[in-house]
Amino acid sequence: MRVQRSLLILPVNVPRFIEKAHLRGADAIVLDLEDSIPLSQKDSAREMVKESIGMVRRTGAEVFVRVNNDPVFFEKDVAAAVDPGLHAIFLPKVESSDDVKRTERLVARLESERGIEKGRIKLSLHIESPKGLMKMQEVLAAGTRIESMSLGMDDYCLELGVEPSPEGTELFLPLVTLVTVCKAAEISPIGILGSVAGYKDRDGFRKAAERGRRLGCTGAFCIHPDQVDILNSVFSPAEDQIIHAKRVVHVFEEALAKGRASTTLDDRMVDTPVYKRALKVLELAEAVAEKKRLHAEALTRLAG
Numbered sequence: 001m002r003v004q005r006s007l008l009i010l011p012v013n014v015p016r017f018i019e020k021a022h023l024r025g026a027d028a029i030v031l032d033l034e035d036s037i038p039l040s041q042k043d044s045a046r047e048m049v050k051e052s053i054g055m056v057r058r059t060g061a062e063v064f065v066r067v068n069n070d071p072v073f074f075e076k077d078v079a080a081a082v083d084p085g086l087h088a089i090f091l092p093k094v095e096s097s098d099d100v101k102r103t104e105r106l107v108a109r110l111e112s113e114r115g116i117e118k119g120r121i122k123l124s125l126h127i128e129s130p131k132g133l134m135k136m137q138e139v140l141a142a143g144t145r146i147e148s149m150s151l152g153m154d155d156y157c158l159e160l161g162v163e164p165s166p167e168g169t170e171l172f173l174p175l176v177t178l179v180t181v182c183k184a185a186e187i188s189p190i191g192i193l194g195s196v197a198g199y200k201d202r203d204g205f206r207k208a209a210e211r212g213r214r215l216g217c218t219g220a221f222c223i224h225p226d227q228v229d230i231l232n233s234v235f236s237p238a239e240d241q242i243i244h245a246k247r248v249v250h251v252f253e254e255a256l257a258k259g260r261a262s263t264t265l266d267d268r269m270v271d272t273p274v275y276k277r278a279l280k281v282l283e284l285a286e287a288v289a290e291k292k293r294l295h296a297e298a299l300t301r302l303a304g
Contacts, residue, residue, distance in 0.1 A: 001287040004028055004148065004188060005219040005235035006228045007064065011036035012052050013045040021056040023299075024225045025232060027291065029056040030064040030090055033077050042073060046080040053085040059298035060291075062087035064124060069093040075106060082110040088122035088147065093155075095132040097142035100125070104143055119145065124190070128152035129159045133174050136181045150190035150221060151178050154197060168193035168208060179216040192220045199224035209234040237285045245285075248278035 008026035010017045012033060021029050031052050037045045053063050063085060067077035069092050081089060091103055100123065107121050123145040127133055133156075140146060151174055157164045164170070175191055182189035193215060194208025205227055209220055219235050222228060237245070247265060252275040255263035262271040 001283050002147075002188070003219075003284070003287045003291045004062070004190070005288075006231035007190065007219060007221045008225065008228055009036070009066065009221055009223050010056075011045075012048050012065075013037055013041055018048075018052045018055055020225075022058040022061065022302075024228050025295065026061055026222075026225075026228045027219065027232070028062040028064055028087070030066050030221065031056070031081075032066045033073070033080070034066045034068050034092055042068075046076060049080045050083055053083050057085055058302060060294050064088045064090040066090040066092060066126075069099060074102075078103065078106050079110060082107060082114060082116070082121060084114075084116055086121055088124045090124045090126065092126040092152065093128050093132070094125045094135075094139055095129060096135055097138050100139055100143040100146070104145055107145070121145065122147040125149045126152050127174075127178060128155035130156075130174075133177060136178065137185075140181065140185045140187070146185075146187055148188040148190050149178060149182050151175055153191070153195050157195075164195040164197075166194065166204060168195070168211060175212065175217075176215055183216060188218045189216055190219050190221065191217045196221060196223050196227070199227055202226065202230060206230050206234060236288045237281045241281055242285050245278035245281040248274060249282065252278075 004027050006026045007028040007030055008021070008024055009030040009032050010021055012018065012031040031049060033042070033045055049065060057063050064087060065081035067081060067089060068074055078089060089103060089107060091099060103123060111118055111121060123143060125139065125146060127136065127149065151171065153171055154164060156174060157170060160170060162170050171193055175193055178191065179189040191212050192208040193211035198204055209231055212220055213234055220231050222231055248270055251263050251265050252270050255261065262269060264270060
């Protein structure tokens with residue numbers, strides 16, 4: 001099971017952020033070439049990508065690069081990003097199948113030219129407008145590398161002409177729609193029901209992440225290291241959930257051994273869907289534990 005609970009977005013042109021990124025505990029680091037980079041520094045930032053990929057992945061984090069979905073910068077950004085250490089291109093402002101097709105063609109050519117295994121580099125799509133939302137199924141059908149899709153909360157609110165609310169009410173429909181489309185396509189829905197901008201409001205951010213998790217999101221992007229531990233906690237099974245899942249599996253498998261596919265636990269019915277949910281909880285818990293173990297081992301190696 002892939003674990004992408006926390007995806008920390010960092011401007012690639014700020015060395016002190018990049019140098020410490022591997023210590024933040026994020027499941028993925030997103031090196032940004034887009035919104036956080038001023039026009040005057042686009043070229044110099046692009047030159048920093050390759051070295052930065054090697055630095056931020058030292059403790060096992062997957063590396064994404066957010067490129068500019070703009071003809072002026074797009075090809076140069078992707079060319080700078082495609083590297084054996086890259087996990088995925090993060091493509092923002094997706095509104096058509098052509099966005100996906102041209103990205104996949106370019107990535108495939110660069111993989112071939114650079115001796116990278118065909119299909120190794122994935123694609124993560126970012127929806128930031130009602131137009132993009134309405135085109136999601138068409139967009140997903142256009143690609144073979146897509147592994148996740150997310151909603152750009154603040155940009156989507158800009159397109160709606162509204163201020164982001166603390167509760168994220170205005171984003172409920174687009175996020176539910178995105179999750180539904182992602183689940184049907186068997187890719188990961190990434191997001192929270194709220195904004196990532198208020199990074200000092202830890203309680204508000206946690207609540208927004210919990211709302212996203214309850215709607216079916218599997219992880220979320222963040223913009224500050226202090227938000228990483230919140231996402232890792234929210235999108236990991238809690239200890240009481242793990243204990244309950246183990247009990248569900250035990251009583252259901254006991255029932256199966258007796259020729260029954262339903263039973264009860266704590267005065268509630270346990271049938272096949274409940275059993276399968278419990279198995280998924282345990283699978284995720286195991287994957288999270290393995291992620292933590294590998295991260296700790298990598299830190300030990302670096303310290304030694």
